[in-house]
Amino acid sequence: MLSSILKSCTATLGLREKTKKKDRKRSDFGKKRRLRISIMHKISMSRVSKRLPWLDDMKIVPKISIMFSVFSLIISGVGYLSINQLTNVAEPMTADSEKLLTSTTHAIIIYVLIFTIITIGCLILSFKPMIKSLRKSQEIHSRSQREYHDLYENSPALYRTINTDGIIVNCNKSYAERLGYTNEEIIGTSIFKHTADNDIEAMRDSFETWKRTGAVKHREVWLKAKDGTIFPTLISANNLYDENGKLIGSNTIIEDISEIYEARKRIERQAILELQFTELKKMEKLKDEFTSMITHELKSPLFPILGYCEMLIKHVSSSNLTAEQQKMIKEIHKNSNKMHRLIRDLLTAQKLEMGRMKFDKIKFDVTEFMMEIYREYLPLMQEKQVEFVNSSEEKLTLISDKHRIGQVIDNLVLNSTDFTPAKQGRIEISARSKDEMIVFYVKDNGSGIPKDQQENLFHKFYQVDTSLGRKHGGNGLGLAICKGVTEGLGGRIWMEGEEGKGTTFYFSIPKNRNAIESS
Amino acid sequence: MKILVVDDNNSVTELLSQFFKVKGHDCIATNDGKEGLSLCFNNKFDAIILDLAMPEFTGKDFLDSLIENGKIKNQKIIVLTAMPLGDVIIDDHHHGICEVIPKPCDLAFLLKTIESLNVVV
Numbered sequence: 212m213l214s215s216i217l218k219s220c221t222a223t224l225g226l227r228e229k230t231k232k233k234d235r236k237r238s239d240f241g242k243k244r245r246l247r248i249s250i251m252h253k254i255s256m257s258r259v260s261k262r263l264p265w266l267d268d269m270k271i272v273p274k275i276s277i278m279f280s281v282f283s284l285i286i287s288g289v290g291y292l293s294i295n296q297l298t299n300v301a302e303p304m305t306a307d308s309e310k311l312l313t314s315t316t317h318a319i320i321i322y323v324l325i326f327t328i329i330t331i332g333c334l335i336l337s338f339k340p341m342i343k344s345l346r347k348s349q350e351i352h353s354r355s356q357r358e359y360h361d362l363y364e365n366s367p368a369l370y371r372t373i374n375t376d377g378i379i380v381n382c383n384k385s386y387a388e389r390l391g392y393t394n395e396e397i398i399g400t401s402i403f404k405h406t407a408d409n410d411i412e413a414m415r416d417s418f419e420t421w422k423r424t425g426a427v428k429h430r431e432v433w434l435k436a437k438d439g440t441i442f443p444t445l446i447s448a449n450n451l452y453d454e455n456g457k458l459i460g461s462n463t464i465i466e467d468i469s470e471i472y473e474a475r476k477r478i479e480r481q482a483i484l485e486l487q488f489t490e491l492k493k494m495e496k497l498k499d500e501f502t503s504m505i506t507h508e509l510k511s512p513l514f515p516i517l518g519y520c521e522m523l524i525k526h527v528s529s530s531n532l533t534a535e536q537q538k539m540i541k542e543i544h545k546n547s548n549k550m551h552r553l554i555r556d557l558l559t560a561q562k563l564e565m566g567r568m569k570f571d572k573i574k575f576d577v578t579e580f581m582m583e584i585y586r587e588y589l590p591l592m593q594e595k596q597v598e599f600v601n602s603s604e605e606k607l608t609l610i611s612d613k614h615r616i617g618q619v620i621d622n623l624v625l626n627s628t629d630f631t632p633a634k635q636g637r638i639e640i641s642a643r644s645k646d647e648m649i650v651f652y653v654k655d656n657g658s659g660i661p662k663d664q665q666e667n668l669f670h671k672f673y674q675v676d677t678s679l680g681r682k683h684g685g686n687g688l689g690l691a692i693c694k695g696v697t698e699g700l701g702g703r704i705w706m707e708g709e710e711g712k713g714t715t716f717y718f719s720i721p722k723n724r725n726a727i728e729s730s
Numbered sequence: 731m732k733i734l735v736v737d738d739n740n741s742v743t744e745l746l747s748q749f750f751k752v753k754g755h756d757c758i759a760t761n762d763g764k765e766g767l768s769l770c771f772n773n774k775f776d777a778i779i780l781d782l783a784m785p786e787f788t789g790k791d792f793l794d795s796l797i798e799n800g801k802i803k804n805q806k807i808i809v810l811t812a813m814p815l816g817d818v819i820i821d822d823h824h825h826g827i828c829e830v831i832p833k834p835c836d837l838a839f840l841l842k843t844i845e846s847l848n849v850v851v
Contacts, residue, residue, distance in 0.1 A: 503813065507783060510812035514834035515741035518749065521837050526752055551834055571830075587836075614832065 286322050369444070369465035372451070375458060377402045377418055389467060391437035407433035407441040421448050421461060434465070443472045499565070506558050513551050520544035552621065556688045559618065563695035570612040570700060572723070577607035577642050577649060584620055584640060588628075595628065597636035604643050610723040615696045616651070619704075622689040623653035623716045630657035630714070648702065648719040656713040665706060669694040693718065731848060732774070735759040736766035736792065737781035737810070742833075746779065749837050763787030767795050770805070777844045782811045793827070806847045810835070 363370050364383050371382040382397050390397070390405055397405075406414040410433040421427040427448045433441045445468055448461040523532070523540045532540070562568040585601040592599035609616075620640065627638045639654040660668065669690050697704045697718045708714035733755055735746045743759035750757035758773075760766045764787045770778065782789035789809065796802040812833040828847050831840060 507812045510833050511739055512741070514812070515739075515745045517834045518742075518745040518837055522745075522749055522752065525838065526749065583839075 282326060286319070286326060291319075369467060371397075371402070371463050371465065372460060373402055373463060374460040375422065379405075380460065386465065389436065389442075390434065396437075405434050407435045409433065409441075417446055425450050425458075431468075442467060442469045444468060495565070499567075502558065502561055506554055509554050510551070513547055513554075516547045517544065517551065520547065552625075555618065556622075556692055559692050559696070560688045563692065563699070568695065568699050570615060572611050573613060574608060574610045575613045577609050578603055578605055580613060580617070581640060581642050584617065584624070588624055591628065592638065595631075595636070596634045597628065597631055597638055600637070600639040602639055602641040607642055607644060607649060609649055609720060611700055611720050612696075615700065616720060619693045619696050619718060620651065620653065622693050623718075626689060626716075627653055627655035627657060627714070631655045632657065644722075645719070647722055649722055650717055650719045652715055652717045654713070654715040659708050659710040659712050659714050660706070661710045668706065669704065731776040731844065732756045733758070733844065734766065734769060734773070734775045734778045736763060736778065736784075736789070737761065738763075738784040739781070742781070750841075753841060763789070763792050767792055770796065771799070771801065774804075776806065776848050778805055778807045779810050779840075780807055782809060782813060806844075808840070808843060808847075810840075 366383060367385055369383065369386040369389055371386050372380050374380055379397055379400055379402060382394060387394050387397055402418065403411060403414060413430070413432050417427050417430040417432060420430075427446060430446045431443060432446050433443050435441050445466040446463060447466075448463040450458055451460045451462055453459050520540055520543050524537070524544060559568070581601055581603040585599070589599055624638065624640065631638055635656075637656045640652070641654075642649055642651045644650075693716075694704050697720065700720050702718055702720040704716065704718040706714060706716050733746075733750050735743050735750075735757060737743050737746075737759070738761050740761055743761055747757045747759045758769060758775075760769065763784050766778075766780075767787075780789050780792060789811075793802070793807075796805065807827045809827055809830045810833055811830065829843050831843065
């Protein structure tokens, strides 16, 4: 038994000797390999530990497992050496020594097994937190990626990523939507395709600046959408590098400043308008002064013309003048009066339009006032063979602007005269009290005004007949002035009548009783 | 009646002088506001017809001088102006200025106004 064991041991040892040589070779290779592995491991661990800081936190369990591993290796080594010793020393082997060898071998195997199991267990226990920690890192990493993606993709700001040739390699939803393209249409195109034609140079300059300096901040560049519309943006770009630190492109954030631009334009327009308004006010003042001056200058020479005509017609003996000469003087007087009325109407219309009409209200006898008007126009009516009637009530007084009311009646009477046929014509003027108002009217049996044209009568420059061959003259200001004046005095003006049945113009003026009582 | 006409326009003073003379009134006319003022200080007029827009010494200056010298209350002044009526602002309306009549005006109306100012009640 023992010899067979020894034989087998010898054979084993012989084999071992052979295998030792092989093992030595292997171990040399293995050492080198292990060394390389351990260096790689160290490097990788250092790398990993750099990346995975949780390794530093690894504490008791891995240490125990390493201790057990070392311990089991020592035990295995000691056992191996003792067996080696025994097989070398105890030759020929006794039964006791054989027994001892066997039991020792068994003991070593059991020890090695126990320690190996413990080591594996410890390693399993130490891997568990490592795996857990690794998963956690992976989660953090993927969450960061998700957040970055969300930030880029769902940002209301416009994002695009370009390479160093200015080709778009990625863009977000906002960018695609604002420009009206799909992502597929955008990716691979040049940034210049999305730039407004007039701003190509500005974009080129911005692009070159980024390439030269590595950054661009708040450059105003107009972009062009797919439908051709253009809009202003502010462009800012930062660099993108690969793992070797090489510049590969840029992430560009584009702010659509259309609303800011519109607001800025509105402010600029407002400033221009204010400037224009100031200029207009200056010009208006100048115009006003000029109108006053020109009116004054036009009226001044009219006074002697009209005055001398009046003297020759009414106040001096006409025996020295022939009938023809008297007729000539009357023509001069009539036309000078027309000119006077035209100047007065133009000035009044201007004042009304500018809201600068001033009224000089005084207390006056309306009955007497209407009589003066009657006397003033009677010669004209007689000349035209038109029946002229004054049917005003007695003892009427009013506090208002006498001259302006006179101007209104002048216009209405002259209007009626124009549209009333000679010989069968009849014009009636009147002033009557009605509640708190005095209602004046001028009634004629003339051609009347068609219904559809009545509402435009009081508009400035409106003429019922605008044809070149029209029978009736006038500047188209008369009724507009009448309306402006009566409304300015707190009253109103209206008309009644229809085509072929004559016309009556009414206007009412408040009596201003309170003013009468206090005056 | 004795009437003073102050107006820088010679045609106007000539017209009014002739008219008042035809109507049997005594009329003194001047085209210089200062001269008119001095005439006013040394004579008593039944009416003064005054233009406002005159060069150098305006109608307003004329009125101011009368106020300064305390002579405004004794006057019957008719302002005869080619300025738009609304633009004529005279603060001392109640101190001597009786009427404001726009130019051109009816001569008969002007005379009637003067006569109404001098009616002895």
